[in-house]
Amino acid sequence: MGRGRGLSWNDYADRWAQLHGGFDPRKAGPLVRGWLRVSYLIGKGLARIGISPGGVTFGGLLLCVAVPLLVHRPALASVFVVLAAMADSVDGATAVVTNRATRLGYLYDSLVDRLGEAAWLIAFYLVGAPAVLVVAAGALSWLHEYVRARVTAAGMRDIGVVTVGERPTRVAMAFVGLLLAGLVDPVQTELPAGTITVVSAVWVLLSLVGLLQLLAASHRALRG
Secondary structure, three states, X not given: OOOOOOOOHXXXXXXXXXXXXXXXXXXXXXXXXHHHHHHXXXXXXXXXXXXXXXXXXXXXHHHHHHHHHOOOOHHHHHHHHHHHHHHHHHHHHHHHHOOOOXXXXXXXXXXXXXXXXXXXXXXXXXXOOOHHXXXXXXXXXXXXXXXXXXXXXXXXXXXXXXXXXXXXXXXXXXXXXXXXHHHHOOOOOOHHHHHHHHHHHHHHHHHHHHHHHHHHHHHHHHOO
């Protein structure tokens, strides 16, 4: 099974759970479970043709960088957000099915996630979102991930809580914001900026609530 040819979905789910705080993807909601299963199938296919997890991670970074370069066509940029998010999931799947999940790979994957989100927020700013909202969304998203990393280092071994400010929410905000900006652009030239501003404000709100949820769960878990 060096390249994951014989790794079943159940075997993959067991390995994935071990790397994600014991969270079993088979018990996730239909959308998350479906997303992870598609990632597993793609990752298994890439493993068969010799594509490395690092190659998928780098490809995801390139997709993210393309997003602010496509702000003149926001709807197309939103498609690149989805492709980048899929690459972010597939690189981990490829690592699991090839049994090549490493701490260094986890580091690079997390780094690319943060750089990718920064690129999406730059696109928001270029479309017309106020800088203060863009910076706040980025800072709160970064702080959410920083807190989760620190509480893990402090000894919290399980996932604790799935907040409303997690990575999938940020992917959804980037996708929806750019897609709506592209859809309203033909109607009136001022609408994309207003639309992306509203979505940025929602991003900030969800990130703040998610951070508070995470802090509360971390406090309960580490208090003893």
